[in-house]
Amino acid sequence: MNARKTVTIEDVALAAGVSRQTVSRVINRGPNVKPAVRERIDAAIERLGYVPNLSARRMGGGKSFMILAINDRQRTLENWEAGRGNDWVDQMLFGGMTECEKHGYHLVFELIDAGADDAPRQLSRVIASLRPDGVVLTPPHSDDQALVSLLDERGIACARIGQREPSGHLDIFMDERGAAMEATRHLVELGHRRLTFIAGSPGYGNSRRRVEGFQSATRAAGISKDGATVLDGDFHFSTTAAVLEPLLKSRVRPTAIIADNDEMAFATLHVADRCGIEVPRGLSVISFEDTPGVRFSVPPLTAIRQPTARMIACACEKLIESASGKRAAGSFEIPHELIMRATTGPPPR
Amino acid sequence: MNARKTVTIEDVALAAGVSRQTVSRVINRGPNVKPAVRERIDAAIERLGYVPNLSARRMGGGKSFMILAINDRQRTLENWEAGRGNDWVDQMLFGGMTECEKHGYHLVFELIDAGADDAPRQLSRVIASLRPDGVVLTPPHSDDQALVSLLDERGIACARIGQREPSGHLDIFMDERGAAMEATRHLVELGHRRLTFIAGSPGYGNSRRRVEGFQSATRAAGISKDGATVLDGDFHFSTTAAVLEPLLKSRVRPTAIIADNDEMAFATLHVADRCGIEVPRGLSVISFEDTPGVRFSVPPLTAIRQPTARMIACACEKLIESASGKRAAGSFEIPHELIMRATTGPPPR
DNA sequence: TTTAGGATTGTGAGCGTTCACAAAAATGTG
DNA sequence: CACATTTTTGTGAACGCTCACAATCCTAAA
Structure with a gap:
């Protein structure tokens, strides 16, 4: 009943009769592991119920398995407080979370004051603390060059939603x-x-x-x-x-x-x-x-x-790809849809 | 332009002429630091723009500064996919994120299949990976004893939304x-x-x-x-x-x-x-x-x-409190509201 | 003045990974 | 069969922080 000792990579290594590095290779789908060994390790992982510790992974290697989604504080809070809800955010969560989940990633939302003098500082703090692998910038942040530069400087990939001018970054938009x-x-x-x-x-x-x-x-x-x-x-x-x-x-x-x-x-x-x-x-x-x-x-x-969910999903996908080496850049137009319901018809004569 | 070296606690210590531990004490609002020294350190932190690395904090000490919010996968996805949106989730995000932000915490959402045999396994994986300081369980997960026991076993505080029977945990509900x-x-x-x-x-x-x-x-x-x-x-x-x-x-x-x-x-x-x-x-x-x-x-x-946002905010607040030592337990009824609009009136004669 | 005892500060170790590189094993070549 | 390659595996070290405890500084009582 008392807190079970955590299962670490070392335990798995021991159980499988290999070194931690080999286990690490298996976890990270690295090459150069004999099929037989890989199987043995997979079995040990399964048996012990081993799950890698995210913080440790982040400490050791570069990746944090975390995508950060940034929204404008004022607009977002206004919507919420007025009881208007925030379908935009809801859609983001949908698209982002489901996509992240596929790759073992997590999505974290943060609010930043668009246009404020200290917006870069706010962002800087969040990324210093979280060290996400990628950041999704939504309007109006997508247009904020200061934020984009900051991210560049820190070497963090960023996707700009609703930004259609090709910018050498990830630009995801609808027409x-x-x-x-x-x-x-x-x-x-x-x-x-x-x-x-x-x-x-x-x-x-x-x-x-x-x-x-x-x-x-x-x-x-x-x-x-x-x-x-x-x-x-x-x-x-x-x-x-x-x-x-x-x-x-x-x-x-x-x-x-x-x-x-x-x-x-x-x-x-x-x-x-x-x-x-x-x-x-x-x-x-x-x-x-x-x-x-x-x-x-x-x-x-x-x-x-508006294909909000799909735009964010696309952003997350590309960001996650880029975290595994690929350069993150390109423009992606996500198709919209005209949903016919009952408010259109021929004009009166 | 090339990635600036990260500012670590050591840098601050050096700049302030103290040891890392003293800086750590200041960051964590620990006692036993001379006011003069504290000031010196605060100044150094400010000057260097130091922000503690969350992963390292989690590795070193116990806390992860992260609250996990769990929703039912099926119901949530159904709502999203049907284009019905998910106001509930939106409200959760509002209440949870704003509360977490106040305390320097972050909120992460995850979906788990309610009632599935492997629901405990799913949860187990997420907490092993993320090691959150607290977990918010929403209906129908709030009623799942298996999940609650799991959390107990792992020593992770949990708040149950919509659960009114006092259970020795955090129970947050509306009437x-x-x-x-x-x-x-x-x-x-x-x-x-x-x-x-x-x-x-x-x-x-x-x-x-x-x-x-x-x-x-x-x-x-x-x-x-x-x-x-x-x-x-x-x-x-x-x-x-x-x-x-x-x-x-x-x-x-x-x-x-x-x-x-x-x-x-x-x-x-x-x-x-x-x-x-x-x-x-x-x-x-x-x-x-x-x-x-x-x-x-x-x-x-x-x-x-329904006071969803306030319930989640309350949950986060209590969970965060409990992460700093206090035992997390108690029942909290959050007031609802009858919003009068235009669909009620006297009956026809 | 001495000294106990509390307040303040510092030190080594360890958290669980991955990285860079070294070692060992397997494979191929002449 | 000896050697050069390539594939596979293992070994410190490092990441940035907190913990436990040791060391030092003060304060005030004896």
């Missing part, structure tokens, strides 16, 4: 522009000729790229400037509702709206309802986020689904 | 029964006399406790058996909708429904709509989960909000 074009095209094909895009924040790179996609697709469809308007929201419900109400009440209102996130899409649904406009009969709506609650809106929202 | 009573009372006070509780799964302890609360509250209000029915759902939309439709179409249908989770509450809203019953005019609905999407249902759901 925001293309997704906006796809959503727009879907609407155009349905017959819409007066569309509005409600942008989140002009300062937010992805918003910009989506607006571009929207404009480019409408232009390609031969829709005039007046038929393709862009409204500035701020990602939130009430502001969006306020901005939207006059628009939907005007005589030449749009017949389709693309919202930069779910909350603004919900606001759209809400305002439409108040204005007596039926969705999708009188107005089509597409959102650009697809959080889980979306399925239960009335009607369920058609939305572009 | 499910009381919450159900509160929801029921709210409805009764509004004037309802025909209520239905849609239970998730009879095998699920919390479902049982809620049903109890529901029945006890209706009984206390002098409502007959017929006026307080319990329906078995399975936590999912379609099944619930199917079960509910005949009920809501019957002549003596309930005027209020309490659903064991949001999805079933949404199903209720959906069926009500199809039956031409207006909510809350013709039917009141309360949910027992309160995921973020709930705010955007039409109408927004009134719900019992």
